[in-house]
Amino acid sequence: MTELKQTVLDSLNLDYCKRSVAASVGFIIVFSALLWMPVVTSLSYYPFHQASAGIALVASIARLLLARKISRLEFRGLEKYSKIHNFVVVISTTCLGIICTLGFFDPLNSDAKIFVTSFLISAIAAGSTSSLSLNPKVQVYFLIVVGVIPGIALAFSQHLGDLPYNIWTLFVFTFVLYVYGNSKQFYRNMVYRYQTEEELKVEKYNLTLAIRKIESTQEELLDQKARAEYSAKLASLGEMAGGIAHEINTPLNVILLSAEQQMDLLQDGLTNKGQMKESIEKVQSTTNRIATIVRGLRTFARDGAQDPIESISVHSVIDNTLALCYEKFKLNDIEVRRHQNQENVMIQCRPVQVSQVILNLLNNAFEAIRDLPQKWIRIDVLEHLTDVEIRITDSGDGIPENLREDIFRPFFTTKGIGKGTGLGLSISRGLIESHQGQLFIDGTSTNTSFVIRLPR
Incomplete structure (x- = not known):
């Protein structure tokens, strides 16, 4: 023995x-x-x-x-x-x-x-x-x-x-x-x-040691994932910074111009109630536009993971998201097309997270088509029996078949060095899947088309 x-x-x-x-x-x-x-x-x-x-x-x-x-x-x-x-x-x-x-x-x-x-x-x-x-x-x-x-x-x-x-x-x-x-x-x-x-x-x-090591590794990976997501969000904010500045500067210039006109009229003693009312209404509308932009920016900057799932109009989510990048598209002569059958199409979601996904897809579309001769982005909302489809299509030639799954992998990017983290689509798919939804590429489209499906 x-x-x-x-x-x-x-x-x-x-x-x-x-x-x-x-x-x-x-x-x-x-x-x-x-x-x-x-x-x-x-x-x-x-x-x-x-x-x-x-x-x-x-x-x-x-x-x-x-x-x-x-x-x-x-x-x-x-x-x-x-x-x-x-x-x-x-x-x-x-x-x-x-x-x-x-x-x-x-x-x-x-x-x-x-x-x-x-x-x-x-x-x-x-x-x-x-x-x-x-x-x-x-x-x-x-x-x-x-x-x-x-x-x-x-x-x-x-x-x-x-x-x-x-x-x-x-x-x-x-x-x-x-x-x-x-x-x-x-x-x-x-x-x-x-x-x-x-x-x-x-x-x-x-x-027990192996389990503890796995748990420690999981915690480390979750921490790294959180840091990577934060870095990706900062990168997106950096990409939006110029457009957002212009989005806010334009209405601010309108307010400033209206104020100067009224000041000149007051100094000349030429007060006109009709003109004054028109200027005030213009200031109010432009102020509301700035508030919408700031609200959208604050929404994007939040995590939203702890928010409860709620029923909300899909068009409201799209409108709030477009407010952050509409002016950037306008400056680069990119046409934004909207197609909707009904005004009040409701989805079950965390609005902050869905807004982040839509904004990421819009930013990707902007980067892909900004130098093309034909530049347009179309947003379609389609209702199905159990879910709602948000389809974001741009004038690009589409994603090659061999890259359609790779682009959803973490750190995979087709952008140049220093121009992307490669995390945007990976994070976006994770956010949509946490809603029991889907994010995928429509391979049948002749253009680049991303589809978000969310439960009603």
């Missing part, structure tokens, strides 16, 4: 000590009975018999107390009391061997007492299998002292040559050998059990 780990040996030894509690109770009963009913008849053997039984009884009581203490303290108790426990087991075993040898060797013993002695050896040897077997050295010592030596005494006693006694002697030796073989098998089974338990503990520990 291969060398056992110390932990397995300790487990076997602890189990041996725990089983010793019941075994020691049995020994206490046996030795108490032997004090009252000795297995010897000769007066010359009697003192040795009684002394051995008395010492064995005291040793068995000590064994019981030590075994109980070890059972309670477990491995700490094993370290402190194991050697003492083994010592008292050896003492009681030696005394039992002396008693059995005296019982077989006593010339005055009757057949009944010899039978009782043989039965005592057989019963105790059989009982030792479940306790002493876990300590092979003690078990071998026990079988030699309690089985082999008394058996030799029986073989070479005054009954030498007596066939019945020879048969009985053979039975004693055979039974001792049987117990020894059975004990070895029991020991192997227990070793296998504790080795398996030890291996399972190691595997469980390694599995």
